[in-house]
Amino acid sequence: MTRLPSLLPRGPVPRPGTTGLVYLALAVLLALGAALVAARGGSLFTTATTVDLFTRSSLLGFLAIGQTLVILCRSLDLSVGYVAALSTVVAATTMAGDPSRILLGVGAALGLAGLIGLVNGLVVTGLRVNPFIATLGTGLVIKGYLDTNFQGPAGSVPAAFQALGYTRIGVLPVSTLVMLGAAVAAVVFLRRTRMGYHMYAVGGDAEVARLSGIRAGVPTVTAHVLCSVAAGTAGLLLAARFGTGSATVYGNGYELEAIAAVVLGGTYLLGGRGGVAGTLAGVFILATLDTVFNVLGVDPFVKDVLRGVIVIAAVAVYARGQHSRAAVRVRFPPGGAPPPAPGPDSGTGPAAPAQPLGGSR
């Protein structure tokens, strides 16, 4: 991934060190995985496994890119799995196997997803509902609708659209290319547009952003809409792969996996710090883990355990490195004196030292 760091004198991402760290972790993981697989007499980089890795990453990628935008605004979206499931159903039933209705189906699915995002955003900003609850609520509403109306596969997707799920150029599936394109677009959006900067500002401190003349609701609502549209795109991808609408894909825990990828990528869960480049690395880390586990034939349940351990461990490592407000709050010396200035020797390298209490907010 190109990160365009040199094009901007001073981007809103203050911690390039973290992103570097994530890519380093990804490289180490790939090397480790390759070594493990090689020890078993296989190869991690055969065409089949590479395609598998990229295919896994494209689906999670869309969800995680959208989630990144939302988390940057200090919000959260737990409804993405349900939105994706709804999108598969809407796309498949609208297309109904007719190639001439592909555009209509795509439009309907993405339009509905965007509408849900709009509702999420307005509930969060307008009604001031905690985003965790608001998006969990819309997710549950969608779940109820899907469970009631779609017991099994619904609709069908024409072969031309299914090609999106299977065509590839070399080892790169088209879906992954589209996902990478979306990632680049998101990076440019965050680094180059006014709205992108506003997202960082609102996530960093909504009140300061408001005092600076930003209408704090607008970036948050935009992020929610974009996140839901990204989730809808993930749903389209699922529909293309399955060839039909499947309402039950929400049970796969996509929303939590997407949040895990975002957090692995170094984006701060309380908003204002991080970026899509890191998220992409997080997505590839999770996809690599899955692929390596698959090749090694690890029990799928052990996979869950390892994933949980890795996510907690990774976030713990970041928490040590970044001197966040939360970190300062917990650790107080008993004398009540202000916390000692965090030393530069404690972690993430060049980005860490210049961030005492005030600078991070």
Next chain:
Amino acid sequence: MTPTPSPGTRAPQDPPARSPWSALAAAGRGGTATVALLLALVFVVIATQNPSFFEGPPLMAFAKKAAPLVILAIGQYLVIVSGEFDLSVGSLVGAQVVVAARLIDGEESNTLPVIGLMLAFGLVVGLVNGLVTTLLRVPSIITTLGTMLILFGAVRYWTGGAPTGALSESFRVPGRGGIEGVPLLGQIPWALVVALVLAVAAVLLMRSPWGRTLVATGDNDLAAAFSGVRVWRVRTLAFVGSSLLATVAAVLIGGFAGVTAQVGEGLEFTAITAVVLGGVVLGGGRGTVLAAVLGALTVEALFTLFNQLYLPSTIQPSVQGLIIIAAVAYAARRGGLRLPERPRRRPDHPAEPELGTSRR
């Protein structure tokens, strides 16, 4: 709610005399009265649909079914009021039931040791959740999400994907049985007794110094830390409490419903719904444990109502979703949520020079 005599200056929360009215108004501000009203409303609707609901046995059956959620809601309350989340309780309940079935395997003599083991297991899970969140500074959503995945995977790996073994009869007594032969009511379920005892204990706990400390920590952990609270210890204990109560709920649920692979699924969100419905504010520091208990009862009563109305059970999530959004929006509108106002930082204040200078 209460008419204020002076129109100009409203002294906020200044009850001049401890009259019953001001106490009621204070309860209303806490959200307890609102949720109690809601619960009464749901009960009235149930009564119009099914007049025999309040005749004793059906009411006791309802209590038996609602008890686990009440207990889970108390645990979730402890964590939420301290400013954190516990997403692992559903997974923990499932894990505990499956572990109990496998270890007991139908042997009566194993019952008590296994229950002891379950409590120890719950204690460990709570400690891990709490210490990882406080000492390693991992956000609690991620921590408990991780433990949720770990418990889910580990238990299924251990049992090979499907639960094996069986619960003993005596294990199932707390969830199923009760004090028989009570006039009018028929049977007072043990589950109700357990839930009542725990609810009273929780109310007393929240009035104790530790309870006050917990709320203070959730409201403003910085201020709490400056006042001498060991924030990490208070929060870790809240997580331990949540996990232990989830273990108790697992015993009741296992006894009531038996062992399936799906047991406990989604319970964490139902528990959070119950707590939030009681007006407890996510982010900590607001709300009472009594309101959380009433919230749990309201959620369970609503599910009962849907059954009576012959609504398909698949629609329940939709209604649950609408309710929590509405409840939290209502709380926010009433000013229950903190407005995004913060004390203005004074850059010229001599005591805090570091704050101003480090802005990039």
